[in-house]
Amino acid sequence: MATQMAKDPQKTAVTTELQVISGNALDIPMYQLLKEDGTVHKGVKLPEIGKELALKMFSTMQFIRILDERMIAAQRQGRISFYLSSLGEEAAAIGSAAALKFEDMIMGQYREQGALAFRGFTIDQFMNQLFSNELDLGKGRQMPVHYGCADLNFMTISSPLGTQIPQATGYAYGQKQSGDKTCTLCYFGEGAASEGDFHAGLNMAAVFKVPVIFFCRNNGYAISTPANEQFAGDGIAPRAVGYGMKAIRVDGNDIFAVYQAVQEARRLAVEENEPVLIEAMSYRMAGHSTSDDPSGYRSKEEEEARRKREPMIRFRNWLVKQGWISEEEADAQMQQHKEEVLAALKRAETVAAPHVDEIIVDVYDEPTQALKDQLEALKAHIRQYPDAYPATSGGVK
Amino acid sequence: MAKMNLLQAINSALDVAMAKNDKVSVFGEDVGHFGGVFRATSGLQQKYGRSRCFNTPLVEQGIIGFANGLAAQGSFPVAEIQFGDYIFPAFDQIVNETAKFRYRSGNEFNVGGLTIRTPYGGGIHGGHYHSQSPEAYFAHTPGLKIVVPRNPYQAKGLLLSAIFDPNPVLFLEPKRLYRAAVGEVPEEEYTLPIGKAEVVQEGTDITVVGWGAQVEVIERAAELAKKDGVSVEIIDLRSILPWDVDTVAQSVMKTGRMVVSQEAPHTMAFGSEVAATIQEKCFLYLESPVMRASGLDTPYPLAHEKEYFSDHLKTYEMIKRSLNY
Incomplete structure (x- = not known):
């Protein structure tokens, strides 16, 4: 493994001038190809994305927007316990996932449903997880939106913030050792970048030179805390320099710029074992989750101003101008997503809860004797009070 | 070898x-x-x-x-x-x-x-x-x-x-x-089972349970007890999680008494779990309460290491207390 030091501290140059480096010495601009109106910056060459891929990206965006809208409503109606929208950040997730190879591992934070949908997670798989039913790959054990799928190389999400960051470094270390020319892309928010695990994971990745892409969605808010109360200085991207790591700042609402940035980061990661930190600038148009109301911490004016920069209209305008989709086709497609989401929701809602026997499965590879004893005691108790445990008592005879 | x-x-x-x-x-x-x-x-x-x-x-x-x-x-x-x-x-x-x-x-x-x-x-x-x-x-x-x-x-x-x-x-x-x-x-590969305790020394009067370095302490305490004519059964848990309830319970059903000896501070140390489980499993076999020899409920002190530590003498005294209960 190449762990040679980037710089020999004994060879530091000497100066007799006292230099105080500004905390804002790096003022990194944001890479952008598509303007907010969907026209291309002058003299810019867009990444070579064919019509088929472009339309898949757009359709995935539409699907996520419908899914988010519909499931927030479902939560309000009491049909699911919790939901977390990615409204306004779809381009960051989908553009980045599209630039990866399928074999690359994705480790999410929890707001990257677009990446998972792009990989091929079906609408029923989404719904089964959201309804914690017996068809959920996660066996109904985690809150809604904690998706995961081994077949799609998408690591199961956990709630603690930033824990996946050093894990991504470790996963990528294994990928490098196996020599299979794959990488790991790890998502997190600008709030999670304050966690110690961010420092741990980035520093280790830089030292070990592993094929990992750290993708920070800077969406301006950590629940109610605005970015300017999260950190001083020029955001997240400049931190990479301190670790001796490459960095890119990109407009997270420009799907072409995101795609291009991740494509280049992937090349650096896989071909040159250079980890890369990408900071995608975006805006969380929704609340943090169904558990908060943004009107308590930001103004309508701010939201309106940011809505103009949202990613889907920009991409749609470009596609229409390109002649790859018409306004009518785009609307019809949206309508179709709506119908499919509704139908899937209804299907998932009627699927039973996981059987109570599943409660002790997967704690270990095999249940311990103590767990088996506890399950038997639980089932005896449920038999005694079946009305108190309606989700499972039917399955306990 | x-x-x-x-x-x-x-x-x-x-x-x-x-x-x-x-x-x-x-x-x-x-x-x-x-x-x-x-x-x-x-x-x-x-x-x-x-x-x-x-x-x-x-x-x-x-x-x-x-x-x-x-x-x-x-x-x-x-x-x-x-x-x-x-x-x-x-x-x-x-x-x-x-x-x-x-x-x-x-x-x-x-x-x-x-x-x-x-x-x-x-x-x-x-x-x-x-x-x-x-x-x-x-x-x-x-x-x-x-x-x-x-x-x-x-x-x-x-x-x-x-x-x-x-x-x-x-x-x-x-x-x-x-x-x-x-x-x-052995220089070659061999394995020992996880989740299985080991009876390190068989005895008839009292069971003393420990793990890790504390087993050596218990052995010294058992030597002192032996001089008093007390036969100590020593069990090394080897695994804390999952732990081998059956081996410990069978021993206690035979001896009727148990002491857990542990290095960690007394309150909520793993011995508390062992004690609670054994009184559930063996209540009618117990001649005296399950007792614990532990570290003090203090941070680990440097100058008073000896005093803090649940050494062989403290373990021996706990064995005597159980027998004289």
Whole structure:
């Protein structure tokens, strides 16, 4: 493994001038190809994305927007316990996932449903997880939106913030050792970048030179805390320099710029074992989750101003101008997503809860004797009070 | 067979595991060329290369986070935390990530290949931060296995089991015995069962339970009791999680009395769990309450190490108290 030091501290140059480096010495601009109106910056060459891929990206965006809208409503109606929208950040997730190879591992934070949908997670798989039913790959054990799928190389999400960051470094270390020319892309928010695990994971990745892409969605808010109360200085991207790591700042609402940035980061990661930190600038148009109301911490004016920069209209305008989709086709497609989401929701809602026997499965590879004893005691108790445990008592005879 | 101290036995286990499977890697602070501050990984980088035995930056949460990811990828990482006292920055990674990886994903992913090695315990004049016995914090966490060997032979066999066990294992090494304990150890591969206690000495009057370095303390206490004509049955739990309730319960049903002897502070130490379970299982067989010889409920004091410690005399007195109840 190449762990040679980037710089020999004994060879530091000497100066007799006292230099105080500004905390804002790096003022990194944001890479952008598509303007907010969907026209291309002058003299810019867009990444070579064919019509088929472009339309898949757009359709995935539409699907996520419908899914988010519909499931927030479902939560309000009491049909699911919790939901977390990615409204306004779809381009960051989908553009980045599209630039990866399928074999690359994705480790999410929890707001990257677009990446998972792009990989091929079906609408029923989404719904089964959201309804914690017996068809959920996660066996109904985690809150809604904690998706995961081994077949799609998408690591199961956990709630603690930033824990996946050093894990991504470790996963990528294994990928490098196996020599299979794959990488790991790890998502997190600008709030999670304050966690110690961010420092741990980035520093280790830089030292070990592993094929990992750290993708920070800077969406301006950590629940109610605005970015300017999260950190001083020029955001997240400049931190990479301190670790001796490459960095890119990109407009997270420009799907072409995101795609291009991740494509280049992937090349650096896989071909040159250079980890890369990408900071995608975006805006969380929704609340943090169904558990908060943004009107308590930001103004309508701010939201309106940011809505103009949202990613889907920009991409749609470009596609229409390109002649790859018409306004009518785009609307019809949206309508179709709506119908499919509704139908899937209804299907998932009627699927039973996981059987109570599943409660002790997967704690270990095999249940311990103590767990088996506890399950038997639980089932005896449920038999005694079946009305108190309606989700499972039917399955306990 | 060869004479090895406990460190050499650990080193031998790592060597065997790395030779057997090239997905086994060993890393932590100073673990690489130097071979670890206790020299447990001595010679492994030279033998297996820098990609499989290496130094990490000084960041415990990173070491375990990294190890979780590497294990999820299908490797067998053996991560060293230099002292058990410094494992707490990694508490979140261990408790919220390692332990729940398989369960939370519905077995889509697991970190079963992970082993975390760390030295624990006092008796080396290490003060607050080189002496603690943190096993009880982790024993409260479903999904982990916790193993504590008492001598070189146990250390090698249990560590080889831990590395290839399909579940993550926290392997606590009694650092007081690293060089002090010497014994015959096979040079080749062998394994000892995780989750199975061992009756170290058979007896009829009272059962004394411990684990790790404390087993030696119990043996000395049993010698004192023997002079009083008391026959002590000594059980080494070997695994804290899962622990072998049946072996302990069967012994107590025979002897009718039990003492747990442990290094950790008294309140909520793992002995509390053993005591509670045994009174549930063996209530009508018990001649006296289950008793605990433990460390004091203080931070681990340097000048008063001897006074703090649940030594053989305190354990012996607890045996007498149980018999005279």
